[in-house]
Amino acid sequence: MPEISSKGRQMPASPIRKLTPFADKAKRDGKKVFHLNIGQPDIETPEGMLNAIKDIDFKVWAYTPSEGTLAYRTKLAEYYNKLEYDIDPSQILVTVGGSEAITIAMQACVNEGDEIIIPEPFYANYNGFACMSNVVVKPILSFIENGFALPAISEFEKLITPKTKAIIICNPNNPTGYLYSREELEALKVLCLKYNLFLFSDEAYREFCYDGREFISPMHLEGLEENVIVLDTVSKRYSACGARLGCLITKNKEVIAAGLKFAQARLSPGMVEQIAAAAAVDTPDSYFEKVNKEYTLRRDTLVKRLNSIDGVFCPNPGGAFYVVAKFPIDNADKFCQWMLEEFEYDNQTVMMAPATGFYSSAGTGSNEVRLAYVLNVEDLEKAMTCLEKALEAYPGRKS
Known part of the structure; x- marks a missing residue:
C-alpha cells in the first residue's frame, strides 16, 4: 500500500x-x-449582511479578482480607516478565511526551515499552518498565574537566531483572552526593528474588548509600517464563521506582491461572501x-x-x-x-x-x-x- x-x-x-x-x-x-x-x-449575524445575500441578482456566478473585488476592498479600507489604520484598497488582499491569510503570510514572508516566535498558548492551527508551510515554530511560554501576559522581551531575544523571520501575536488572544497593552506592543516594535522581523498581528477578535479597555494594533505604531502584517476575518466580528472570508493587510508592497501570487494560484475568494461582507461594513455600532x-x-x-x-x-x-x-x-x-x-x-x-x-x-x-x-x-x-x-x-x- x-x-x-x-x-x-x-x-x-x-x-x-x-x-x-x-x-x-x-x-x-x-x-x-x-x-x-x-x-x-x-x-x-447582522441583518444587513444576510439581506445582501437575499437581494443578490446575477446571471453568472463568476470568478472574482484574486486579490478580492475592488468594491469590497474599498469598503474594507473604509472600515479600517475608521480605526486609524490609514490604508487604501491596494494594501488589502482578500482571503478565503483568516486561515488562508495566515498561510499566505507565512509562505510569502518565511523561507522553509526559518523560524517564527509565538507566545504560547496560541491558536492551535498555527502549528498546522506552520507544518503546511515548512516553518519552524519557536514557542515562548506565557503563564496562567499572571493572566498570560506577554513574556519579557529579554525572553524573546533568547530565541532569536539568524533563522528568525517573524513574531506572531493574536490580540485579543485566542485561547487566553489576554488583551495586549500599548506598552507591550511598543516593546515588540523595538524588538522587530532591532532584528528586522515581521510582526504578524492576528486581529480576529478586535471588536471584543471588555471593561473599557483599549485595543491597540501594531498598525497604530509609527515606524513599523514595513514590518506589520494584519490578519483578519469576518468570522467573529459579524458572527459569520461559515462565510470563510478574511484578509491580509500590509503597507509593505513586496509582501502584497508576493502574497498576490499565492492568491492567484488558488484563483479567487467567493463572490457571494464579498457581497455580504461589503454590506456588513455598514453594520451600526x-x-x-x-x-x-x-x-x-x-x-x-x-x-x-x-x-x-x-x-x-x-x-x-x-x-x-x-x-x-x-x-x-x-x-x-x-x-x-x-x-x-x-x-x-x-x-x-x-x-x-x-x-x-x-x-x-x-x-x-x-x-x-x-x-x-x-x-x-x-x-x-x-x-x-x-x-x-x-x-x-x-x-x-x-x-
Whole structure:
C-alpha cells in the first residue's frame, strides 16, 4: 500500500475538533452536549449582511479578482480607516478565511526551515499552518498565574537566531483572552526593528474588548509600517464563521506582491461572501455595543462559576470570548474525552478543548482547558454545574 507523506504524519490534529466523534456519540446516546469547545458564536449575524445575500441578482456566478473585488476592498479600507489604520484598497488582499491569510503570510514572508516566535498558548492551527508551510515554530511560554501576559522581551531575544523571520501575536488572544497593552506592543516594535522581523498581528477578535479597555494594533505604531502584517476575518466580528472570508493587510508592497501570487494560484475568494461582507461594513455600532454587553455578561458568569469550583483557577480575560482554566486533573485530554464518553449529569455533559493542543512546548498545558463562552448565560450556568459535578467524580482528579 502506498504511504502518506511525512507532512501528512506530522500534521497535528485540531484540539478543538478532534473530540467531535465522542460528542456525536454522546448525542446519539441521548445526552445534551454543551459546546464550549469551539468559537462558534450563537449571536445572530447582522441583518444587513444576510439581506445582501437575499437581494443578490446575477446571471453568472463568476470568478472574482484574486486579490478580492475592488468594491469590497474599498469598503474594507473604509472600515479600517475608521480605526486609524490609514490604508487604501491596494494594501488589502482578500482571503478565503483568516486561515488562508495566515498561510499566505507565512509562505510569502518565511523561507522553509526559518523560524517564527509565538507566545504560547496560541491558536492551535498555527502549528498546522506552520507544518503546511515548512516553518519552524519557536514557542515562548506565557503563564496562567499572571493572566498570560506577554513574556519579557529579554525572553524573546533568547530565541532569536539568524533563522528568525517573524513574531506572531493574536490580540485579543485566542485561547487566553489576554488583551495586549500599548506598552507591550511598543516593546515588540523595538524588538522587530532591532532584528528586522515581521510582526504578524492576528486581529480576529478586535471588536471584543471588555471593561473599557483599549485595543491597540501594531498598525497604530509609527515606524513599523514595513514590518506589520494584519490578519483578519469576518468570522467573529459579524458572527459569520461559515462565510470563510478574511484578509491580509500590509503597507509593505513586496509582501502584497508576493502574497498576490499565492492568491492567484488558488484563483479567487467567493463572490457571494464579498457581497455580504461589503454590506456588513455598514453594520451600526449599536450591534457591536449589544454584542459586547452580552459577551461581558457571559465572561463574568463563566469566570465566577469556574473560580467557585474547588481546585479551579481561571484568569479574567480582557477580550475575545475564551478562557483558559487550570483544573485539578491528571490530564486534560483524558478528562475532556471522559466527559463525553463516560460522564453525564441530568443527562447533560460538556465538550471543551484540552489546552495541550494550544501549546507547542512538550508537556505544557496538561492540566489546562480552553472554554468558549459562546452560549447564553442560562446554558453556561447549566454547563458549569455539570462541570463541577464532573470534577467531583473524575477518577484522575488531583488534590
